[in-house]
Amino acid sequence: AVGKFGDQVEYRPERDVEDIFVHVARGKTDYGVVPCENSLGSGINLSLDLFLQNDVKICAELYQTVQLDLLSQFPLEEITTIYSHPHAFRQCSRWLKSQFPDADLVEVRSTTEGARKAGKHPGSAAISHPSAAQTYRLQRVCEKIEDDARNFTRFFVLAKVSGDPSGSDRTSLVLGVRDGVGVLTSALAVFERSGISLTKIESRMITSRAREVLFYMDLCGHASDPDVEEALKELEGIATAVHVLGSYPAQEG
Secondary structure (H helix, E strand, C coil): CHHHHCCCCCCCCCCCHHHHHHHHHCCCCCCEEEEEEECCCCECHHHHHHHHHCCCEEEEEEEEECCCEEEECCCHHHCCEEEECHHHHHHCHHHHHHHCCCCEEEECCCHHHHHHHHCCCCCEEEEECCCHHHHCCCEEEECCCCCCCCCEEEEEEEECCCCCCCCCEEEEEEEEEECCCCHHHHHHHHHHHHCCCEEEEEEEECCCCCCEEEEEEEEECCCCCHHHHHHHHHHHCCCCEEEEEEEEECCCC
């Protein structure tokens, strides 16, 4: 968030991703920054579900290289408990098996929450971003412990409205279809006829509605572009639902 907005705005940390969606939707904050996917795993489904429950739009995307350190007030040989977010544990799984095969790994809501707890409990440490060390008076006991140095996380910036066309945009949408032979093929053919490139497609079952599937898609172009606008109208005749999550300037990961 600081990389996007700088130091001249007020930042309000929230307990979880859902609170960020709700506060943007209710106008309690101008923007929100939430994770949407990681290069070592698939999309983060919680964020996609919350888009369908809250009136917010994507106005920008951000790519952040993941750097994780082991933070603690204690030397390595005294550490018996490590706090972090489940994603961070997975991103450091090989290192943990090698260095701390018997440690208690305690999952918390965020890596910063892990750092806060590590500053309060004897024999504990946290896997977190190095910036948390100063905030919670911890030492960077081990640096860059992530298994893949090329790992990055993609974030969405949320607002009440999308941005204007920039000339190089991406649009995210959720397409709902009935589960059946050829339905997805028919939907994809719409983009092919319109000359629109898709950069991501991911399926998600809807537990509350039998035989309906959601497809999350990223496409090249702005929702107001004539070819994209025409394709979305055609999709409405095929799909059970078309939710445009937002259009925003495309960034390189």
